[in-house]
Amino acid sequence: MVIDLRKCIGCGTCQSVCWQINNAPPGSLWRRVVDREIREYSWFLRVFVPINCMHCSRPPCLKVCPTAATYQRVDGIVGIKDELCVGCGYCVVACPYLARTITFQDKMRFESKRDLQEPAASKSDRIGVCTKCNFCSPRVEAGLAKGLIPGSDPEATPVCVNFCIANALSFGDLDDPESEVSRLIRKNKTVRLQEELGTEPSVYYIVD
Amino acid sequence: MKIELIQPSKQKVWGWPAVANFILGGAGAGFYLLSFVTRIPGGGMTAMFDPVLFGLLAPVLVGLGFLCLTIEAGRPSRGRHLFRHVRHSWMSRETLAGAIFVPAAVLHWLFPNTVLWLLGTASAVGLMISQGYIVYRARAVPTWNVPIIPLLFVSSGFATGAGLLLAPMGWLTTGRGPAVIAMICVVVNLIVWLLYLHWSHDASFREGTKALRRPIALILTVGIGHLLPALVLLRALVGPGVETGAELPHIVAALVAVTIITGGASQKAGIILAAGHYRGIVLRR
Numbered sequence: 001m002v003i004d005l006r007k008c009i010g011c012g013t014c015q016s017v018c019w020q021i022n023n024a025p026p027g028s029l030w031r032r033v034v035d036r037e038i039r040e041y042s043w044f045l046r047v048f049v050p051i052n053c054m055h056c057s058r059p060p061c062l063k064v065c066p067t068a069a070t071y072q073r074v075d076g077i078v079g080i081k082d083e084l085c086v087g088c089g090y091c092v093v094a095c096p097y098l099a100r101t102i103t104f105q106d107k108m109r110f111e112s113k114r115d116l117q118e119p120a121a122s123k124s125d126r127i128g129v130c131t132k133c134n135f136c137s138p139r140v141e142a143g144l145a146k147g148l149i150p151g152s153d154p155e156a157t158p159v160c161v162n163f164c165i166a167n168a169l170s171f172g173d174l175d176d177p178e179s180e181v182s183r184l185i186r187k188n189k190t191v192r193l194q195e196e197l198g199t200e201p202s203v204y205y206i207v208d
Numbered sequence: 209m210k211i212e213l214i215q216p217s218k219q220k221v222w223g224w225p226a227v228a229n230f231i232l233g234g235a236g237a238g239f240y241l242l243s244f245v246t247r248i249p250g251g252g253m254t255a256m257f258d259p260v261l262f263g264l265l266a267p268v269l270v271g272l273g274f275l276c277l278t279i280e281a282g283r284p285s286r287g288r289h290l291f292r293h294v295r296h297s298w299m300s301r302e303t304l305a306g307a308i309f310v311p312a313a314v315l316h317w318l319f320p321n322t323v324l325w326l327l328g329t330a331s332a333v334g335l336m337i338s339q340g341y342i343v344y345r346a347r348a349v350p351t352w353n354v355p356i357i358p359l360l361f362v363s364s365g366f367a368t369g370a371g372l373l374l375a376p377m378g379w380l381t382t383g384r385g386p387a388v389i390a391m392i393c394v395v396v397n398l399i400v401w402l403l404y405l406h407w408s409h410d411a412s413f414r415e416g417t418k419a420l421r422r423p424i425a426l427i428l429t430v431g432i433g434h435l436l437p438a439l440v441l442l443r444a445l446v447g448p449g450v451e452t453g454a455e456l457p458h459i460v461a462a463l464v465a466v467t468i469i470t471g472g473a474s475q476k477a478g479i480i481l482a483a484g485h486y487r488g489i490v491l492r493r
Binding site for chain 1 (some may be wrong): 211213279282283292491
């Protein structure tokens, strides 16, 4: 995934749509948009930085998981098998991107009231286990099965990318030099978060 | 240019149950290993050191530690899956070591034989090491992700185990073995603890361990937990009365044991609860 910080306006649509479509459990942090104001000479600059699971090439969460509930697909997406997770929290303290959360209570976002979508999120199999962004892997998988291309065809692309109103998010195959994401990385100055930890995150941020 | 996106924050995933597991597991394994050392000829233990309480103390402590984890885990009923990743996960290895240790130690108490003793000893060592590595592999917490942590968990386990060993001194022992062992363990653990507190100049490590360097914390971990028992033991071992073979008075030995156990427990509680801060997330432009 490539996130163009020059385009992101911090509307939070990606965050909301992620919660809605993926039925992310209440209190989970599958996706968040950080809003920061920084001083640059005599003026202030406001930056919005969407953060989700970085789907690292060398994910620290993968090796620590005692039940092997955390797995890495061939295409690099890191997922969790809900039915194997014991909710020990080891992956939570292993992830330097704070991308993993365990929900212990079946409480909804708006106190006791549930919005139209939330009954679907109230699945008991999501309580007491770790959840995180999975790059909408069921959606990507279904799209691939239909012969669609992730990143190009909306049906095979994560919903946050599809719904971004500023077109700041791009998704695709980093191993394909002709993909949109590879082209963006080649042509722009990009950074990755916490690179010094050697996790090799798969989310790139275009800066300046 | 660095932009701090998310500030360091306290981890809340592992609380008292995890701390209890680290304390009880380390103390149990340390006690088990040390109790055999003191049984060698000249080690100072008598046959009286075999009553039920002491034969079963180590496996009971380790078992209780694991039991504590069931309070914290979201889905403890899925515990059988914990052995699935022994090849890579230190938590799987810890579970495996514990699952071997508890029955091996109980069976060895019932039917003493070399195979069970070896199994119990090897799994106790494995348990102590894996607990340290569990904490060390937590990449999100800079105060845990330092290479001295596994050594600290081993030295702390031995120190608390030595404290347990010292507790019955005066009515179950005839020699100075436990006092000598406790002295060595306490001094080594103190050195490792001080090394840990000054391990890195990294800002996140310094900030995270700040709570452990506060005077009140140092009084507890260094003063009461290490220096005080070390001085009492030193006096008992080399001070007046040594020539006559006088031993530590019962009450003093018990108090020293309590201070050592308190020191070891406060170390682990401090590391997990007070120093357990997630590293901040920074964007470097």
